[in-house]
Amino acid sequence: MWNAVLDWLPGAVRAALARLPSEWTSRAEEIRIRDGRPLEVVAAHDFTFVDPTGRPTRDAEAAFRPTRDDCLKLLDRVTNHSVYTMEEQLRRGYITVAGGHRIGLAGRAALEDGRIRTLQHIGGFNVRIAREVKGCARSLVPLLWNAETSMPHHTLIVSPPQRGKTTLLRDAARTLSAGGWAGGVRYDRARKVGIVDERSEIAASVDGRPTFDVGPRTDVLDACPKAEGMMLMIRALSPEVLVVDELGRPEDAEAAMEAVHAGIAVIATAHGKDASDVRRRPSLAPLFEARAFGRIVILAPSGPSGVVLEVRDGEGRRLSWPTAPGVGIGAGHSERKGATSC
Structure with a gap:
């Protein structure tokens, strides 16, 4: 995964990062590239600058500093040599590249009627590294299961940004699409799954074909606005x-x-600290008022990404799940009682 990300980067930046020790490359979540400022790698609430030899350092003065030319070359690569054809992505402030990696952009906003039309003079990039963790949702799916309908409950996965929501969502889609057994709950008939992948992060499709494993019975609408895509x-x-x-x-x-009213099980994510935080958002309040979600999955706001802090039902009652080694969500487990991680 690390080497695939480096392939997108210009030579001087790539050369420095290619020599970074594995203790950082194995857990890196972001690469921060800023015109004339220190090259930075972020991992699980920790960070390091990178010097020209690839050595981690906290000394900003010793760090490698990407040049304006480095930034122009990176922008040229991620826009496939045509900035103008990527205007919609630039307006949103990010570009998703093959592999599902999302590159956030910083620069000067060009406005039209008081709204952002595009970004210009781009000199800051946040390369967010997408990772596929097969099996991390395997023990979560039984908690989402509705025995009366033999389908998953409508589910909302909640956490602040970059806490593993999309990774968990992707594997839940794969698990339901493939079918199988887990936690004593039978869901062996594989389900037809539809993914609306507005940011190309769930399936990381290239030319219409998912590059992540999202299951054998899954259809993907790539780069499609969520509302239109769900209706389609x-x-x-x-x-x-x-x-x-x-x-x-x-x-x-x-x-x-x-x-929901069409009888389709909805599994979605939303940014927020917890369910009450999301409930206060005006755009999502109607879903909570209608008690649309039978399950709310809360990811821990700190510590290793992907840790499931709690699962609640539609009435707000906390559910419990097995935490024996190999039974929780993924192989790793938090020391916090009742929490597991992907």
């Missing part, structure tokens, strides 16, 4: 389970409600 899925692709990342706009909530 309902009309044309008849999913049993609809998977979508980062609900946030009123139209997203409306489309999710349409899916």
